[in-house]
Amino acid sequence: MSTLELHVDIGVPVDTAWETLHRVENYPRFVEGVRGARTEAGGRAHLDVEAGGRAREVEAELTDRGEHVMEWLTTGDPAMTGSFSVQPIDRDHTRIQARLEYDPATVRDIFGGPKGFAQTNAIERLVRSDLEHFKEYLERG
Template structure:
């Protein structure tokens, strides 16, 4: 299993980002490839994505610890992906968003196509970094 961690500092209070992360319908605005997302009941989210020229739907179980500003998620079927968002207040108007993703490189390639080995890790890292930058732009522009 490979693990990727990235972060971005955002110029909004922690509670504003926490609220955005709990609005699955907003994910297409900042997550590359997500065409539609919706909450499917308590602790479940469905994502319709397009990646590597393929359209797929995934369901994820989502849990959170609001007091710690930690949201964890795991796909319920293939591909086996897991991750978390951790929010840390920098000051009253700024927040660090830390993302952690755990994935099996071979499974990602089988599901989405793309490069192998080191090139794949670089592609995933660039994608996650880009998504974090889009999240930053999205929440800062909402103000």
């Protein structure tokens, strides 16, 4: 398993960032490859994802842990787990910490893409880009 941790500082209050993370239906606006998303009963989310030219449906369970920590895990392939931690910097600024645990070989088998270290680099670039898109989405209002 590989673990990736990245963060981005955003110019919005912590509650705004926290509430936006919970609006799964807006994920296509800032998460690369997500074509559709919806919240389902029981803290579940359904995502229609396209990556590496392949379309897939991904189901995940979302759970709030403590103050401003949301954990998630996929319920099928690819097996991934992660979390978002939303921390106030000051009244108008927030740090979003993203953590992702995944098996690069499994992700490659399901979505295609490069092998080995290149796959890990591609995933890191994608997550970094998604965090920047989230920042832009929030700061635009």
